[in-house]
Amino acid sequence: MxxxxxxxxxxxxxxxxxxxxxxxxxxxxxxxxxxxxxxxxxxxxxxxxxxxxxxxxxxxxxxxxxxxxxxxALATADYLDSLDSNKKSVYIIGEHGLKQAIMDKNFVVEETTPDYVIVGLDSDVTYHKFEMATLAIKRGAKFIGTNADTNIPNERGLLPGAGSLVRMVECTTQQEATYIGxxxxxxxxxxxxxxxxxxxxxxxxxxxxxxxxxxxxxxxxxxxxxxxxxxxxxxxxxxxxxxxxxxxxxxxxxxxxxxxx
CATH class of the missing domain: 3.40.50.1000 (HAD superfamily/HAD-like)
Known part of the structure; x- marks a missing residue:
């Protein structure tokens, strides 16, 4: 067939x-x-x-x-939207595509006590972002990883992928993420x-x-x-x-x- x-x-x-x-x-x-x-x-x-x-x-x-x-990004937003309708606050490590997809589902950004922490690829990631994500997860936020790719292939070779960032937060929180991709x-x-x-x-x-x-x-x-x-x-x-x-x-x-x- x-x-x-x-x-x-x-x-x-x-x-x-x-x-x-x-x-x-x-x-x-x-x-x-x-x-x-x-x-x-x-x-x-x-x-x-x-x-x-x-x-x-x-x-x-x-x-x-x-x-x-x-x-x-769309899959992550769809997944979050399928969960508790009363939980609509997020802290995001990620770029425009991820943030826009989640905001389109009427979520709001909350840095201190969000319902969810989402970690995806972010070429401008900083120690402060990791710090905020770690603390929020330790306070009880559900930890979401967009995908587990450790590398991204491009014309220069294999670069760090979103999975590398997610695993860093897994290490700092001692918690496993729920992966979407x-x-x-x-x-x-x-x-x-x-x-x-x-x-x-x-x-x-x-x-x-x-x-x-x-x-x-x-x-x-x-x-x-x-x-x-x-x-x-x-x-x-x-x-x-x-x-x-x-x-x-x-x-x-x-x-x-x-x-x-």
């Missing part, structure tokens, strides 16, 4: 920082030409969907809509709802075994690993559960037969 929907990672799969991955543009255009549903499911929390769409169009000549983008199922459940398909009809595509592929495995959908980003063949070979499909390039995928060329 041909896949009716594709969940696709961005960083390391569609591009590497500012570096184009030529096969990625062809892959997306093949999906569009065949009217196959797809959703970019990304652990990026720094951008809103409109920013992701603009970046794809302006820098990579890939043209999609905001409805085809689901970020860990890949490889957790929270973001996958909402992504599947947005596609309107069954698990058996979709595949998760990504470059990182520990996030993208484990998200698919944990959620019970097929997985497609492309070696253009974080994971290496040596690392993947050591794992007890292998991806459903492994490829060196997205050009290797045969849409018409649902197999590698």
């Amino acid at each position: 041909a896949y009716k929907g594709y969940m696709i990672d961005l960083d390391g799969t569609i591009y590497r920082g500012k570096e184009k991955i030529a096969a990625a543009k062809r892959f997306v255009e093949s999906l569009q030409a065949r009217n196959i549903a797809f959703l970019f499911v990304t652990n990026n929390t720094t951008k809103m969907p409109k920013d992701v769409v603009a970046n794809l169009a302006n820098n990579f000549d890939i043209h999609v809509t905001e409805k085809e983008v689901y970020t860990a 890949k490889p957790e199922t929270i973001i996958m459940e909402e992504a599947l709802l947005r596609l309107g398909l069954e698990k058996s009809e979709v595949v998760m595509v990504g470059d990182n075994y520990m996030t993208d592929i484990m998200a698919g495995i944990n959620f019970g959908v097929d997985t497609m690993l492309v070696y253009t980003g974080v994971s290496t063949k040596e690392l993947v070979a050591s794992k007890p559960v292998q991806p459903t499909i492994q490829m060196d390039s997205l050009d290797d995928w045969d849409f018409d037969n649902d197999r590698t060329r």
Whole structure:
């Protein structure tokens, strides 16, 4: 059975920082030409969907809509909104995309005694921010980590990811965060709802075994690993559960037969 929907990672799969991955543009255009549903499911929390769409169009000549983008920031906001309606205060370590997504759900910022502390990627993070987050969690705030990515692939190499920041706060508070993004199922459940398909009809595509592929495995959908980003063949070979499909390039995928060329 041909896949009716594709969940696709961005960083390391569609591009590497500012570096184009030529096969990625062809892959997306093949999906569009065949009217196959797809959703970019990304652990990026720094951008809103409109920013992701603009970046794809302006820098990579890939043209999609905001409805085809689901970020860990949106998933975090959706998760918080599904909890206690009487708890609406937050302290956030993160950038505009995360803050805006949460504010759009009518949460308010509270530094001292928030209901929730959310930690995501923040390129301007300071000791003071960590200090405030640690104290708030110690006072009883629920600790949320947007995603567990320890690294972000870009044209310069592997940079620190949101997971590195979350783990620092875990260390200072001696508490584990509730993670939202890949490889957790929270973001996958909402992504599947947005596609309107069954698990058996979709595949998760990504470059990182520990996030993208484990998200698919944990959620019970097929997985497609492309070696253009974080994971290496040596690392993947050591794992007890292998991806459903492994490829060196997205050009290797045969849409018409649902197999590698």
